[in-house]
Amino acid sequence: MPKVFELGFVALAVADFARTRDYYVDTFGTTEVDREKDGTVYLSLGYHHHDIVLRPADGKSLLHLGYQLTPGIGLDAFAKDVRALGLKAERKTDSQPGIAELVEVEGPAGNVFQFYETIDAPAPGFKSGTVSPLSLGHVAVISPEAGKLIAFYRDFLGFWETDWIGDLANFLTCSYEHHVVNIVNAPLSKVHHIAFQLQDNSHQFRAADRLIADGVPTKWGPSRHTAGHNVAAYHYDPDKNLIELYTDMDVFVPGLGMCQPRPWHEHYPMKPRRWDPQFSAWEVEFGFDLAQG
Ligand SMILES: [Fe+2]
Known part of the structure; x- marks a missing residue:
């Protein structure tokens, strides 16, 4: 646990x-x-x-x-x-x-x-007509000491490792979501991206429409990832933080060490594995350097 x-x-x-x-x-x-x-x-x-x-x-x-x-x-x-x-x-x-x-x-x-242990819940309510995510989903960080950070999450906090992309990215979770943290092994120390869950796939388009109406272009996606199979779209906030908006994240079942079967899975059961360095299940090319953020 x-x-x-x-x-x-x-x-x-x-x-x-x-x-x-x-x-x-x-x-x-x-x-x-x-x-x-x-x-x-x-x-x-x-x-x-x-x-x-x-x-x-x-x-x-x-x-x-x-x-x-x-x-x-x-x-x-x-x-x-x-x-x-x-x-x-x-x-x-x-x-x-x-x-x-x-x-x-x-x-x-x-x-x-x-x-x-506890945080106040003043519940100001969810907005409508804006991007209005459901929740903060995961954070990806780049670290030159990725091994130590992974060990802290896995061995001390008790996270489960759910996937790897080559030797670059490690996915870990503490819940049913495929990943809550993604640790990128590179000689930099910074946040790579911050990901928020949207309500459903139609929300992807409403969010992108709203972003561009305010002058914020979508830099990549929506496209389905390999590890996690989330449908993801990326943009930058005004401080140049890379923001991911996602839906359809794989559901991890800790007791079985596998993800719930989905039609777009390429193998069953889908247990933690090392993926080739391909980020898009649809082989969409990234328009920016995902290793750098
Ligand atoms: Fe992500």
């Missing part, structure tokens, strides 16, 4: 703050739930207090990822286990709106995590 059950939020340092905040509220359809004195904004997709945190900064970077702990583990016991690994774990109270208690962990390769 994984120690976490959900990727809760992503926190970004943002260089082009005003345009990026407006994009996430006006085009993406989040609600600004809170704002701190330093300008940091907390944005909700509709239910949780925040799914996206944007902090004004001189340069852009991934600040941390928030994961909700599996009930029953407890913050103190979790922090003790983290320290036993030789990693730094700091207990924080009222360090951010919406989450009263958390443990901040300095993970491998400079990746910072915040683990919490």
Whole structure:
């Protein structure tokens, strides 16, 4: 049983703050739930207090990822286990709106995590007429120490590995979704892309129409991926973060170590495997460098 059950939020340092905040509220359809004195904004997709945190900064970077702990583990016991690994774990109270208690962990390769048991649910509601995703789905990070990061997710947090693309990308999950994190092994340290789940495939077209109406071009897709078989489309937010919008992600069944059969699977049962470095099941060419983001 994984120690976490959900990727809760992503926190970004943002260089082009005003345009990026407006994009996430006006085009993406989040609600600004809170704002701190330093300008940091907390944005909700509709239910949780925040799914996206944007902090004004001189340069852009991934600040941390928030994961909700599996009930029953407890913050103190979790922090003790983290320290036993030789990693730094700091207990924080009222360090951010919406989450009263958390443990901040300095993970491998400079990746910072915040683990919490509960988050406020002011439920401002989901917007309509905007991109309006259902949920934050997964984050792909590039790391020069991918092996250490994978070991942290797999061996400590208890994630399942669900697929690999060559030696480049590793897919792991803590839930029924084929992947909640995707770790790219390359000599860079940055977020590769942030993925949000849409309601259904027709939502892909409504989202793309809405994006271009606000001057945001879709750079690739929608097309079906190989690993995960999600139908995905990519665009950049104003701070040049690559954003994936997806539907149709493979459903992983941990007890069986396989994905639920789907008509587009090429083999049955579909168990974790190493795919050739081909990202599109339809062999669509990418119009940008997916290895770099
Ligand atoms: Fe993705």
